[in-house]
Amino acid sequence: MTEYAMGEHLPDVFDVAVVGGGPAGAAAALAARAAGASVALIDRAGFPRDKACGDGIAAPTVEALVDLGITGAVAGYEPIDTLRLIAPSGCAVARRLSHPAYTIPREVFDARLHEAAVAAGAVPVRHAVRALRRRGGRVELDGALAARTVIGADGAGSVIRRLLGFGPNPDGHVAIAIRGYAPALPGPAEQLIVTSSARWPAYAWAFPIGDGRANVGYGEVLQGRPTSRAHLIERLAALLPTLDHGAVTGLRAHHLPLSTRRPPPGRGPVLLAGDALSLINPFTGEGIFYAVLSGALAGRAAALARAAPDRAVDRYRRALRQRLGRHLAHSRVAAALAQHPRIVDAAITAAARDQRVFGALVALGLGDGRLDGRTLLRIAAGLRAERSTVGS
Numbered sequence: 001m002t003e004y005a006m007g008e009h010l011p012d013v014f015d016v017a018v019v020g021g022g023p024a025g026a027a028a029a030l031a032a033r034a035a036g037a038s039v040a041l042i043d044r045a046g047f048p049r050d051k052a053c054g055d056g057i058a059a060p061t062v063e064a065l066v067d068l069g070i071t072g073a074v075a076g077y078e079p080i081d082t083l084r085l086i087a088p089s090g091c092a093v094a095r096r097l098s099h100p101a102y103t104i105p106r107e108v109f110d111a112r113l114h115e116a117a118v119a120a121g122a123v124p125v126r127h128a129v130r131a132l133r134r135r136g137g138r139v140e141l142d143g144a145l146a147a148r149t150v151i152g153a154d155g156a157g158s159v160i161r162r163l164l165g166f167g168p169n170p171d172g173h174v175a176i177a178i179r180g181y182a183p184a185l186p187g188p189a190e191q192l193i194v195t196s197s198a199r200w201p202a203y204a205w206a207f208p209i210g211d212g213r214a215n216v217g218y219g220e221v222l223q224g225r226p227t228s229r230a231h232l233i234e235r236l237a238a239l240l241p242t243l244d245h246g247a248v249t250g251l252r253a254h255h256l257p258l259s260t261r262r263p264p265p266g267r268g269p270v271l272l273a274g275d276a277l278s279l280i281n282p283f284t285g286e287g288i289f290y291a292v293l294s295g296a297l298a299g300r301a302a303a304l305a306r307a308a309p310d311r312a313v314d315r316y317r318r319a320l321r322q323r324l325g326r327h328l329a330h331s332r333v334a335a336a337l338a339q340h341p342r343i344v345d346a347a348i349t350a351a352a353r354d355q356r357v358f359g360a361l362v363a364l365g366l367g368d369g370r371l372d373g374r375t376l377l378r379i380a381a382g383l384r385a386e387r388s389t390v391g392s
């Protein structure tokens with residue numbers, strides 16, 4: 001793959017410049033190319049590159065990628081068909097997922113997506129974008145590359161978002177998590193999530209990769225309390241006591257801007273997608289599904305608006321609302337309810353009793369599901385039963 005530097009043999013103006021070549025950026029580039037646009041795919045890193053992540057790839061992500069024409073994203077990795085959830089109180093549910101999940105190191109997964117975007121005709125450019133300026137119906141990046149529309153898919157610390165004047169997520173709407181690699185835990189190959197009443201909302205995970213290793217980690221929502229790398233590692237050890245902690249390598253932490261507080265989806269010809277738009281699920285920390293979906297919507301909107309770039313953001317806003325609006329509204333309500341660990345205990349107990357409740361919670365946490373009436377009724381019944389037990 002020939003990677004370009006800014007200014008070198010590049011066209012005068014691209015239809016779409018995508019800043020960030022992760023899942024959101026690769027999906028944006030693919031969708032823009034499918035709509036006939038010329039695309040620059042700019043990243044400060046060369047691929048393959050690592051990314052702090054649980055590496056959990058849920059079934060809806062795989063489907064969204066197939067919609068973009070990528071069929072080999074999970075090739076060679078073991079499907080995992082069971083999810084075990086431990087509630088803050090310690091009660092647990094382990095059930096089959098309706099469609100399997102995968103654990104794929106981002107070094108591999110993102111490189112596959114980036115490669116697919118380049119194979120589709122996106123021009124890879126290696127550059128760290130610092131400045132953006134509108135001039136004569138174009139957007140210039142660092143004065144060296146021009147495009148009719150720009151997509152900021154540059155992750156949780158998005159420069160494009162800051163340049164648009166949108167601030168970072170405040171405490172309560174941003175999490176921090178650390179991940180590492182370790183020998184897989186003994187027992188069946190299942191995705192394990194252990195929630196914690198201490199520092200709630202918080203949880204640790206162990207996701208087996210299928211090669212004898214697991215991605216392990218711990219994350220919590222920031223609430224103004226001091227936190228540190230040592231604290232995150234200590235919580236990981238407390239919540240996963242059977243883990244061989246001496247054998248954990250590659251520990252790396254990063255912020256997760258949660259979808260409960262999002263900036264506008266862009267301004268005029270400049271759009272935001274993925275983590276740059278705070279699209280991370282507030283329960284699970286899952287963001288790859290949203291990154292692929294929002295990236296694809298942004299790429300298509302930008303490409304179709306190339307003759308009238310100022311309208312790109314309206315087109316994108318409508319598409320996002322149509323595709324994710326109801327789900328994000330339900331997630332926000334569910335996140336507010338989940339502020340109370342007792343409600344999460346009741347939800348996990350209900351999921352242990354009822355496969356459909358389990359399915360609904362998984363879809364809400366890992367896809368575009370909603371809070372349905374049955375789930376709410378089962379949770380309410382659990383809370384009533386608990387209250388009457390406490391009262392008797």
Ligand SMILES: Cc1cc2nc3c(=O)[nH]c(=O)nc-3n(C[C@H](O)[C@H](O)[C@H](O)COP(=O)(O)OP(=O)(O)OC[C@H]3O[C@@H](n4cnc5c(N)ncnc54)[C@H](O)[C@@H]3O)c2cc1C
Pocket residue numbers: 019020021022023024025042043044045051052053054055056057058127128129130153154155156158159177178179217252253254255256273274275276279280285286287288289291
């Ligand atoms: C510890 C942890 C665990 C997680 N676990 C999971 C999980 O198991 N499953 C899941 O679905 N999600 C998980 N997430 C969330 C997930 O990692 C993100 O939602 C996802 O990476 C978002 O993709 P993106 O393309 O928006 O951003 P990124 O993947 O961060 O990609 C952004 C890209 O932009 C580039 N870039 C940044 N700034 C610039 C610049 N100025 N100029 C040029 N390029 C730039 C970067 O090099 C990078 O390649 C986790 C996050 C963390 C921190």
